Amino acid sequence: MKGIRQLAEHLDISIGTVSRALNGKPDVNEETRRRVLAAAEEFGYVANQSGRSLRQGETKVIGLMIESSQEAVENADNFFLGVTSGLQHVFARHKLDLLMLPCPADEDPCEYLKRMVARRVVDAMIISNTQRVDRRVDLLSRAKIPFAAVGRSLSAGNFPWVDLDFEGVAERAVERLVARGHRRIAITAPSSEVNLGYVFVESYRRTIERHGIPFDPSLVIRVKSSEQGGYQAAHELLQLGHRPTAVILIYELMAIGLYRRLMEAGIRIGRDLAVIGFRDAPRARFLQPSLSCFRMSLYDLGIALGQTLLANMPAYRAFYPDGGRNIVWPLELAPGQSDAFEVEAQA
Amino acid sequence: MKGIRQLAEHLDISIGTVSRALNGKPDVNEETRRRVLAAAEEFGYVANQSGRSLRQGETKVIGLMIESSQEAVENADNFFLGVTSGLQHVFARHKLDLLMLPCPADEDPCEYLKRMVARRVVDAMIISNTQRVDRRVDLLSRAKIPFAAVGRSLSAGNFPWVDLDFEGVAERAVERLVARGHRRIAITAPSSEVNLGYVFVESYRRTIERHGIPFDPSLVIRVKSSEQGGYQAAHELLQLGHRPTAVILIYELMAIGLYRRLMEAGIRIGRDLAVIGFRDAPRARFLQPSLSCFRMSLYDLGIALGQTLLANMPAYRAFYPDGGRNIVWPLELAPGQSDAFEVEAQA
DNA sequence: AATGTAGGCGGAAACGTTTTGGGATGTCAA
DNA sequence: TTGACATCCCAAAACGTTTCCGCCTACATT
Known part of the structure; x- marks a missing residue:
């Protein structure tokens, strides 16, 4: 036929x-x-969809860009698949379908995005892991393609995004540790070019200073947010002259590498050193001692993300009258054994 | 513009x-x-791609169908993302792009596939986790959409697939255990409707019988291939009157649940019970004692899969003269501590 | 009987692109 | 001067669909 x-x-x-x-x-x-x-x-x-969408000018498909580099794969855990469920729950209501666009490892994400947008196979895009200055945001804004992002950015002024509450996490982690007597608290973070890396550390700094603890740059450990990065972070931690009594991780997967290195060095986690993680990674659930960390529902995040996107698309705006606001997603602390001790005051 | x-x-x-x-x-x-x-x-x-592909009759896009149900998400680990890298490496040569099509949890995969194929947004499809009788295979065959599958199927006679060497794995696992003196060996498997579930157990049966061990149906534990399934498998294992000395898992993630249940029961893994896993799951790499398991490169699998697909598409056949053959992918045994003991002969 | 109305259908335009056949122009050689 | 040929470009057709407009019929109303 x-x-x-x-x-x-x-x-x-x-x-x-x-x-x-x-x-x-x-x-x-x-x-x-x-x-x-x-x-x-x-x-x-x-x-035939080509004929149909040529005529109608829309495809009823939303694209979700992901990175498929080896490194991204190792670290993503099931972040994207998890968010996908929530997104689809929102999209199903409007008979929209979701397509995942995996950017090849050896290609510039911006070029890739340009190509995919050019295909017009999607009506709108979702991007994640935005940088402080992000060319993808500029590109999409200029091309007038509706989009939403996971993560804020300084680019292109006002655009739809959903973000995790890094600031709140850093603040609460510090508060928790300080309340238990910690004074020397290390923190890990990616490069400050990534928005997350910048905001996370700034919040940490503000909070410790509020408690009268001077900010010590040597306690900010800039490593990759991966298992390997965790290993390296532990390594650098051990090199420090005046060793901290606690460390805040920006990504739970790091805990795996960090644990390994610390165990090699004979450090007892939850006794000699307190560890707090951030963001949910299934692989890290099986650590011993169990990791105190900030958790979130990827499904719910996906729902918020989807609503934010649709609220910014003319055709669907009416359904989400108050969905246009950007959302800072709160995280919930799941206490574990990794920071379950108090530091006695020192003279 | x-x-x-x-x-x-x-x-x-x-x-x-x-x-x-x-x-x-x-x-x-x-x-x-x-x-x-x-x-x-x-x-x-x-x-505009709609106009272009309407005119040209092709989209230069290959679709990869994945399931995004909560369960699938938990279990998939990064299987798809891993395979994706390999696929893209092959596709890049022909300027083909890859799109991931996540089937919503509450939708019939076959209906979903039908809809996506109808969109004609892809020139070909890749499906995975094929059943012994798989309607998707029939659908794609009838619709004359080029496709390749991860996993064999009895449907539709001859079609392109790549599969893991379940038979070899079961055989080698049994051989290994028998060589160490085990006589009562349990095995886990999904329903025999899934091709994997059928073949895996058959190979196990043949191998133990070759060694003069009678096949005992009560040692075949049909559970889901998930962490939860592993927990349940351990539970059923403990119920058995004459307890086995070894168990073969069909999916590494099961090991996590299985370990937990066994530890609750005070069973010493690698001492009282030998465990062998199968297929790589990053989360399971952090188990103690380390798991003996069969591993594979998802990247290489992706490459083989991509080549098999293209070899069956008229436009690309010429590039892969001998790529049309179906491939049974071998797995490599990564020895760990979980089966590192011998059983002394019993009277 | 004339008029109005609704249901049902056909014809044709339009979406944006690629591709084909052919036309115009210029150059070179005979 | 003519013809052959190459270069460059235009016009139009085609891809498959949806949708607009208007026509026809049947029926109800006056």
């Missing part, structure tokens, strides 16, 4: 009527509609 | 020439081409 034309010829009906019958339009005889649907079923006819 | 027409008008050139200039066709003046490219860049023009 080639197309609607052959179907119409076979039925001896005009193609316009066939189209209306298939799409549930009103002005078509029920008997005719029945025949059309039966014939379509019989021949396995389905409308 | 609306389209090629406006661009042509602005340049005072016909749209045909603009198209040829942009697509690198030969018969266009280099000066003209330069002007066109400059103008396109200036206005940010990119060809």
Whole structure:
């Protein structure tokens, strides 16, 4: 079956009527509609999407860009798959489908995005892991493609995003540790070019200073947010002259590497050193001693993300009257054994 | 910028020439081409893919179907992301892009697939986790959509697939355990409707019988291939009157649940019970004692999968003259501590 | 009987692109 | 001067669909 034309010829009906019958339009005889649907079923006819979306100017598909580099794969854990469920729950209501666009490791994400946007196979895009200055944000803004981001950015002024409450996490982690007597608290973070890396450390700094603890740059450990980065962070921690009594991790997966290195060095986690993690990574759930960390529901995040996007698309805005606001996602502390001790005051 | 027409008008050139200039066709003046490219860049023009693929009848996109149910998310670990890298490496050579199609949890995968195929947004499909009787395979075969599968199936006779060497794994696992004196060996498997569940157990049966050990159906534990399933498998193991001395897991993630349940029961893994896992799951790498398991490179699997697919697409067949054969992927044993003991012979 | 109305249908335009066939111009050789 | 040929470009067709507009018929109303 080639197309609607052959179907119409076979039925001896005009193609316009066939189209209306298939799409549930009103002005078509029920008997005719029945025949059309039966014939379509019989021949396995389905409308060609290229023709359809050419005519209609929309594809009913939302794209989710992800990175498929080896490193990203190792670290992503099931972040994207988790968010996907929430997104689809929102999109299903509008009969929208979700497509994941994996950017190859060896390609510039911006070039890739440009190509995918050019394909017009999506009506809108979702990007994540935004940088403080992010060319993708500029690109999408200029191209007037509706989009939403996971993570804020300084680029392009005002755009729809959902972000995790890094500031709150750093603040609460510090508060918790300080309340237990810690005074020397290390923190890990990615490069300050990544928005997360900047905000996280700033919040940490403000909070310790509020408690009268001077900010010590040597306690800010800039490593990759990966298992390997955790290992290295522990290594650097051990090199410090005046060793901290606690460390805050920006990514839970780091805990795996960090634990390993610390165990090698004979440090007892939860006794000699307190560890607090951040963000949910299934692999890290099996650590001993159990990790105190800030958790979140990827599903719920996906829902918020989807709503934020749709609220910024003309065709769906009406459904989400107050969904246009950007959301800072709170995280919940799941206490574990890794920071379950108090430091006695020192002279 | 609306389209090629406006661009042509602005340049005072016909749209045909603009198209040829942009697509690198030969018969266009280099000066003209330069002007066109400059103008396109200036206005940010990119060809509408709907129009293009309507005309050309192809999209240069390959779809990879994945399941995004909560359960699938928990279990998939980074299987898909890993395979994706390998696929893209193959596809990049032909300027093909890869799209991941996540089937919503509450939708019939076959209906979803039908919808996505109907969209014609992909030239070919890749599916995974095929059943012994798989409607998706039938659907794709009938619709004459090129496709390849991870996992064999009895449906639709001859079609392109890549599969893991379940038989070899079960056989080698049994051999290894038998060599260490084990006579009562349990095995886990999904329902025998899943091809894997059937083949895995059959191979296990053949191998133990070859060693003169009678097949005992009560040692075949049918549970889900998940952490939860592992927990339950351990539970059932403990219920058995005559307890086995070894267990073969079909999926590494199960080991996490299994370990937990066994530890609760005070069973010493690698002393009282030998455990062998199968297939790589990053989360399971951090178990204590370390798990003996069969590993594989998801990247390499992706490459084989991509080649198998292209070898079965007319437009690319020539590039892979011997790629049309189906591949049974071997796995490599990574020895750990979980089965590092011998059973002394019993009277 | 004349008019109005609704249902049902066909014809044709439009979406944006690529591609084909052919036309115009210029150059070179005979 | 003519013809052959190459270069460059234009016009138009085609891809498959949806949707607008208007026509026809049947029926109800006056």
